[in-house]
Amino acid sequence: MAKPKLLITRKLRPAVEERAARDYDVVTNPDDHVFTEAELIAACRKVDAVLPCHSERFTAGVIAAIGPGLKIIANHSVGVDHVDLAAAREAGVVVTNTPDVLSDATAEIAILCMLGAARRGAEGDAMVRAGKWDFWSPAFMVGRQVTGKRMGILGMGRVGQVTADRARGFGMEIHYHNRRRLPDHLEKGAIFHDTPESLLAVSDVLSLHCPATPENLGIINARTLALLPERAILVNTARGALVDEDALVDALKSGRLFAAGLDVFRTEPGGNPAIAALPNVFLLPHIGSATEETRDAMGFRALDNLDAFFAGRAPGDRVV
Numbered sequence: 001m002a003k004p005k006l007l008i009t010r011k012l013r014p015a016v017e018e019r020a021a022r023d024y025d026v027v028t029n030p031d032d033h034v035f036t037e038a039e040l041i042a043a044c045r046k047v048d049a050v051l052p053c054h055s056e057r058f059t060a061g062v063i064a065a066i067g068p069g070l071k072i073i074a075n076h077s078v079g080v081d082h083v084d085l086a087a088a089r090e091a092g093v094v095v096t097n098t099p100d101v102l103s104d105a106t107a108e109i110a111i112l113c114m115l116g117a118a119r120r121g122a123e124g125d126a127m128v129r130a131g132k133w134d135f136w137s138p139a140f141m142v143g144r145q146v147t148g149k150r151m152g153i154l155g156m157g158r159v160g161q162v163t164a165d166r167a168r169g170f171g172m173e174i175h176y177h178n179r180r181r182l183p184d185h186l187e188k189g190a191i192f193h194d195t196p197e198s199l200l201a202v203s204d205v206l207s208l209h210c211p212a213t214p215e216n217l218g219i220i221n222a223r224t225l226a227l228l229p230e231r232a233i234l235v236n237t238a239r240g241a242l243v244d245e246d247a248l249v250d251a252l253k254s255g256r257l258f259a260a261g262l263d264v265f266r267t268e269p270g271g272n273p274a275i276a277a278l279p280n281v282f283l284l285p286h287i288g289s290a291t292e293e294t295r296d297a298m299g300f301r302a303l304d305n306l307d308a309f310f311a312g313r314a315p316g317d318r319v320v
């Protein structure tokens with residue numbers, strides 16, 4: 001039987017590419033560029049399946065233009081905000097994601113962002129590299145200690161739960177808001193808040209772990225930032241679209257927020273120059289899941305979903 005035709009939109013880890021090539025008739029993107037919308041449509045029209053990343057946007061228009069040949073979008077990501085799920089459902093296209101396998105790696109980056117922001121990691125690093133470290137005193141480069149502070153987790157899914165576990169190691173008191181309260185064995189003594197507002201009011205560090213669903217877009221804005229305790233720290237390893245970046249810049253400039261640690265931005269790649277110009281930010285280029293182990297696991301998980309689909313079984317991570 002002919003192998004299913006699979007488009008892999010970006011460069012993946014070698015072991016993942018090898019396995020894909022064994023089981024599928026693979027079309028790749030050798031120079032690893034971000035497809036234009038027209039390129040994405042043209043490439044998807046020629047295949048049965050696509051294995052994309054969050055860098056490819058499957059809008060309703062793109063899904064309609066691809067037409068009936070494409071059967072499954074097997075994402076190499078846990079987030080699926082780059083796919084119009086209603087349009088995929090309507091078109092009968094199956095959508096899968098890669099949950100669980102990136103929770104540890106992303107929680108590590110959340111903790112790095114928290115510490116980098118709280119302890120002025122970027123400022124210190126830049127000073128030493130530039131040869132401008134010419135002074136030391138007890139009043140020099142003083143940051144905020146996170147040990148013993150309150151950590152607010154907005155979105156207590158898999159990544160939020162692992163981040164809470166890591167923060168417990170710093171003696172932080174864990175508070176969270178989630179659509180549903182977690183059972184005791186997952187809550188592990190964390191304090192549930194039934195509204196985001198109530199959570200924000202107690203969060204010395206607020207870490208975002210909710211998906212960028214339409215109702216969450218801009219959930220961190222001038223109104224909600226004003227609810228945080230004075231000189232709180234914002235951490236975002238989820239999606240840039242959760243944050244009104246103009247309001248964030250104002251809060252960081254005024255000192256209302258002590259600092260922010262951000263791995264994600266509204267505009268990616270690139271980020272936000274107004275944020276990058278501030279001293280009190282610690283910034284990373286969307287590398288939450290970027291470890292060898294995790295990227296292997298994400299690729300294999302996406303292939304597991306494809307294998308199940310083409311074997312006539314239900315893919316384990318079906319979203320639509």
Ligand code: DGY
Nearest residue numbers: 054076077078079289
């Ligand atoms: C995810 O899996 O959603 C990460 O942000 C990488 O795309």
